[in-house]
Amino acid sequence: MSEQTQKIIDESAKVLVQNYEAQPFVLDRGEGIYAWDTDGNKYIDCSIGFAVASLGHAHPAMLKTINEQAGKLMICQASYMTEPKLKCAKLLVENSCFDKVYFSNSGAESIEAALKLARKWAYEEKGEHCNEIIAFHKGFHGRTYGAASVTEKCHSQPFFGPYIPGVHFAELNNLDSVKEFVSDKTAAIILEPIQGEGGLYPATEEFIKGLRALCDEHDVALIFDEIQVGMGRIGTFFAYETFGAEPDIATLAKGIGSGFPVGAMVAKDRFAKHMTPGSHGTTYGGNPLATAVAHTVVSEILKPGFLENVVKVGTFIEEGLQELQRESNKITDIRGRGLLLGMDTTIDIKQLINALQKNGLMATQAGKATLRITPPLIIEQQQAQDALDIIGATLKQEE
Ligand SMILES: Cc1ncc(COP(=O)(O)O)c(C=O)c1O
Numbered sequence: 001m002s003e004q005t006q007k008i009i010d011e012s013a014k015v016l017v018q019n020y021e022a023q024p025f026v027l028d029r030g031e032g033i034y035a036w037d038t039d040g041n042k043y044i045d046c047s048i049g050f051a052v053a054s055l056g057h058a059h060p061a062m063l064k065t066i067n068e069q070a071g072k073l074m075i076c077q078a079s080y081m082t083e084p085k086l087k088c089a090k091l092l093v094e095n096s097c098f099d100k101v102y103f104s105n106s107g108a109e110s111i112e113a114a115l116k117l118a119r120k121w122a123y124e125e126k127g128e129h130c131n132e133i134i135a136f137h138k139g140f141h142g143r144t145y146g147a148a149s150v151t152e153k154c155h156s157q158p159f160f161g162p163y164i165p166g167v168h169f170a171e172l173n174n175l176d177s178v179k180e181f182v183s184d185k186t187a188a189i190i191l192e193p194i195q196g197e198g199g200l201y202p203a204t205e206e207f208i209k210g211l212r213a214l215c216d217e218h219d220v221a222l223i224f225d226e227i228q229v230g231m232g233r234i235g236t237f238f239a240y241e242t243f244g245a246e247p248d249i250a251t252l253a254k255g256i257g258s259g260f261p262v263g264a265m266v267a268k269d270r271f272a273k274h275m276t277p278g279s280h281g282t283t284y285g286g287n288p289l290a291t292a293v294a295h296t297v298v299s300e301i302l303k304p305g306f307l308e309n310v311v312k313v314g315t316f317i318e319e320g321l322q323e324l325q326r327e328s329n330k331i332t333d334i335r336g337r338g339l340l341l342g343m344d345t346t347i348d349i350k351q352l353i354n355a356l357q358k359n360g361l362m363a364t365q366a367g368k369a370t371l372r373i374t375p376p377l378i379i380e381q382q383q384a385q386d387a388l389d390i391i392g393a394t395l396k397q398e399e
Contacts, residue, residue, distance in 0.1 A: 001025070005038045024354065030057025033376050033383055035362065044387045046375045047362040051196065051228050051340065054255035054297065056376035061296050062258060069292040076288065078281055084292035091298050092266055096238050097246040100272035103286030103294075104263040107227040107253035108142030113265040113280060114249045115146045115188070118221040121274045122187035126219065132166040132185045134178060138198030138367070139169075139191060141225055150190055152198075172203055175210040182214060188221040188249075189214075193239045196228035199367025200335040200342025205243050212245040221271060222247045227263070231255035232301045232377050234338035235311040242337065255377075258297045262290035301377070310377050313384050314338040317373065320388040330395050335370075339377055342370040347398045355398050361390040 001024070008026045025037040033056050035045040045057070055062060069084065076082060089101040102117075104110045115133065122130040135141070135150035148154050149163035168181040172195065189211060195201040215222040224230075224247035229239040233255055236242045240250065248271050253263030263285075267275075284290070300306065318334065321343055325331035333344040345352060349369045356363055356371075366372035375387065 002039050008038065025357070032056045032058070033379050041360070043357065043360050043362045044375070044383065044390065045362050046373045046387060047364045048374060048376055049259065050254070050364060051233060051372075051374040052254045052257070053259045054231060054233070054377045055258040055300055056378050057259070059258065059300070059378075061300060062260070062293060065292050065296040066260070066289070069289050072288075074287065074289045075284070078283060078286060082288040082291070084288045084295055085286050088291040088295035088298065091295060091302070092252075092264065095298075095302060096250075096266060097240070097268070098250065098266035099269040100267055100275075102265045102267075102272075102275065102280070103291060104253070104265065104282055105261050105284050105290070106142075106263050107225075107251065108144040108147040109282065109285070110227065110251035110253050110263040110265045111141045111147040111150070111190075111225065112144055113275075114190070114223050114225075114251050114267075115150065116280055117249060117265065117267060117271055117275055118188035118223060120279065121221060121271045124274055126184070126187075130185055130187050132168065132181070132183070132187060134168050134170055134181050134186060134189045136172045136191050136195070137169050138172065138195050138201060139225075140195065140197030141190065141192075142227075172201055173207045175207060175214070178211065178214065182218055182220065184218075186218060186220045188223055190223040190225060192225045192227075192229060193243055194229050194234065194337060194340060196340065196372070197366055199370045200340065200372060202335065202337060203243065205245075208240075208243040208245045212247075215248070221249060224250045226250045227253045228255075229340060231298070232307055232310055232338075233340050233374070234336075235307055235314060237301065237307065255301075256294050256297060257290065258293075260290060260293040260297075262294045264294070306377070309380075310338050313375075313379050313381055314341070316381055317341060317375075317384050317388065320384070321391070324388070324392050324395060327392075328395050330398075336373075339373075339375055339379070341373045342366055343373065344370050345395070347395070352394070352398060355394045356390065359390045359394050359397075361387055361394075 028038045141147040154163045171177040226239045249267040321334045330346045335342045364372045
């Protein structure tokens, strides 16, 4: 490590709140699927800021939009209409089962909007008593109070309490465990169709369809957190398409901005109409720059062949990992879908991530011990092979 890089790391420790573990390098720039650190080391970026940069780094279409829109209009009062906001909302509505869009700036903010909408809908349609929410063990929805309250981790973080009341945690893929909590007080059920942070655990199609039927039977709002799995990450534009059942409300962020901070909550009219003037809002949400960028990103994802590439290269990587599993007994499980893949190994996860970094590949941890591989959705087969070669060589070298 160069003296300059060490200096940045040391000085950062002095002035930044230490809520993240220090990393042994400083990132400098990115292009496509690659990133470089301040010492000039090149990485295949399968981290992309925790599954964010769907179009990779420095995508030309995004740069063009940022330049043009920043010079034209970056911000205005949130209640004002702008063309980028309309165009982006139309694109989301025309390509989904949803009727209305609310723009936010992050994943957690989209979750807050979804929870508040579901509770307001329940309050107005079913009564004040109806405010309970069912979430899932190992689920993750963000760090703000509402989002943290439906994230099981709140149990291991009592120091932030009290969290919002009326939340129950059921077991993914166990419909009976959900039914136990459903009553006339239940306003909403919230889940990630594939749990990301929790360790790459997919819901089954049968379970999702069962939840849909349960919500219909008891008139409960079904919320899909598509912040990590949506916008093409698992091979369909919205993740719900993969599972064959429509939610009432969905949350987006990460991939919709591909690195630009923007999020959204989308909802069917029956629910969305309860978000009336003054009930909710944000200064920056839906600003012209963010929505222009999101429009560009979504337009790229919807181009013919884009999602096919996700499925093709996702399958290629998954099969490549299975091949590595046959060759070595160090891989104990492979999970996920499309370009959201997870791998459990016998190697300590932090050691594995560090070794991969040294060998030129960045990936992240999910759950307690899962390696999460989330390359940009534009990754090509040869680049995927390069990533597999690094993973294979690293597995051989580590005990
Ligand atoms: C499924 C899911 N929901 C919500 C969030 C929170 O998003 P943000 O960090 O943008 O607030 C995340 C972030 O990792 C996530 O993976």
